[in-house]
Amino acid sequence: MSDLERSSVAKESRRSTPGRPWTPQEEPRQDALGRYLGAVAAAASARSAEYSEATPGTAKPEPPQAESARGSSEGEPAVLRVRDVMQVPAVAVPGDLQFVDVAHTLAREQVSAVPVVDADDHVIGVVSESDLLAKAAVMAEPRRHGAVGRLWQHRLYEKSHGDTAATLMTFPPVTVHPADRVADAAWTAAHARLKRLPVTDYHGRLVGVVTRRDLLRALIRDDAEIRAEVESLVGQHLLDPRAVEITVENGVVTMTGTLDKAVVAELFASVRGIDDVVGVVDDTEAV
Template sequence: MSDHEHSSTEKEARRAMPGRPWTPQEEPRQDALRRYLAAVAAAASARTAEETEPAPGTAKSEPSSATSATPSAPEPATLHVRDVMQVPAVSVPGDMPFLDVAHTLAREQLSAVPVVDAADHVIGVVSESDLLAKAAVMAEPHRHGPVGRLRQHRLYEKGHGDTAATLMTFPPVTVHPAERVADAAWTAARARLKRLPVTDYRGRLVGVVTRRDLLRALIRDDAEIRTEVESLIGQHLLDPRAVEVTVDNGVVTMTGTLDNALAVQLLASVRDIDDVVDIVDRIEAV
């Protein structure tokens, strides 16, 4: 990922930051958001490179004998939506009454739920905001002022619905189980959705994937990063215990005493590990 992409990602994350002071939990959340956006951007860049084809009439370059003789390193497995989606998915039928939909969301602790027809095809999504529109119309059935009617016409009309099908938002934004996690992340980001129904090729509901599911798939947690760093140290040092490693929100802290040249090489290798945000160098060179 280029420095320009990193800069753009951080600027985008900063735009979403609140003006009020952060809570103790906010900074780690923002760090995770930056890592998430960076991972999505990196995946998109890789996809663009894969899809780039040579111009017509241009022969593809053949690998040199030296290159072909060297076995290539195994590429990391590509995660797909089917690998991270939640099964089974909670859904409601189109004819479910408003109050029953509200009870379903409350019972399942969900902010939105897919609406399906008799054949389990996803026909829309009903969310808390849809239910709030209905509740507002029930509380105040008559609006006042022509401006309010023009600006809120669609929301107001939806609020008169009594079933999931009349309250839902449609057409639904869905993803397929075979889609890559990075592509699903872009879909969720563009649509500003926290949950995406997963459907088969016939549009039938087979699961649901959340932004948290996508985040966990795109960004490894600190324990996994530490395991890879320690494995890398074991390849460089006869005694891996010579360097102590801690990881906090993707920031790797390395402490110990090493030969200067070896320390430089080791730090460079760790910096290249995916999801390492930064390195705190506390190695004493000798």
């Protein structure tokens, strides 16, 4: 099955899936989500391979060294790190901040969660809207009857009696390091089902925050960036790059024009190897 046929089948299957009505914006959203999940799956696979190769008693690997945005050496692809996409400075609250003030902070900053830090900026937990909601729910209805009510009260007991960020927060916190790969951070966020991850140094001090949206944007390049890379490849393979017209839509590259048949196979293999290219449509004529 060709790339075009696979793309058409995938689109048709998504349209036929029961659920909310299909909209013009849904197809690009689904394509972006698929590409994001592909990157997360690749990161998870790499993690599994690393763990399977490790042997008992081996030393913990050294943290990744700093690299330039152009890669560790000429010719190597750049590896996006958390430091390249994280937000600084990060909003945080002290452990002794009162419940009402934590709620005001979330509302003012328009975020769903914030790290809780100690006097030395070490991240000790994360307090979220869910944590505050548990507190507010018990305040509004302190007593529930029956087995379900007793279970509900038992689970929320700690939350209901907390008045500060430190007593309401969820801990231990799930954090990432600035030198972590973006794909690994995306895997962590997906695995923990978190929208925001505190970024800490190797001493556990807060240095920034990264969101799922930041990771999504970093992992999935837009069509204009993909097209620029394809044009660069075409320029390397053809004496006259204008002989080929290139369009990119939702990661699918379409190439039309006239090509020397001696370079067709190598050129299309190179285009398929570009990150975030989900398919290549060959509308060229080989001569």
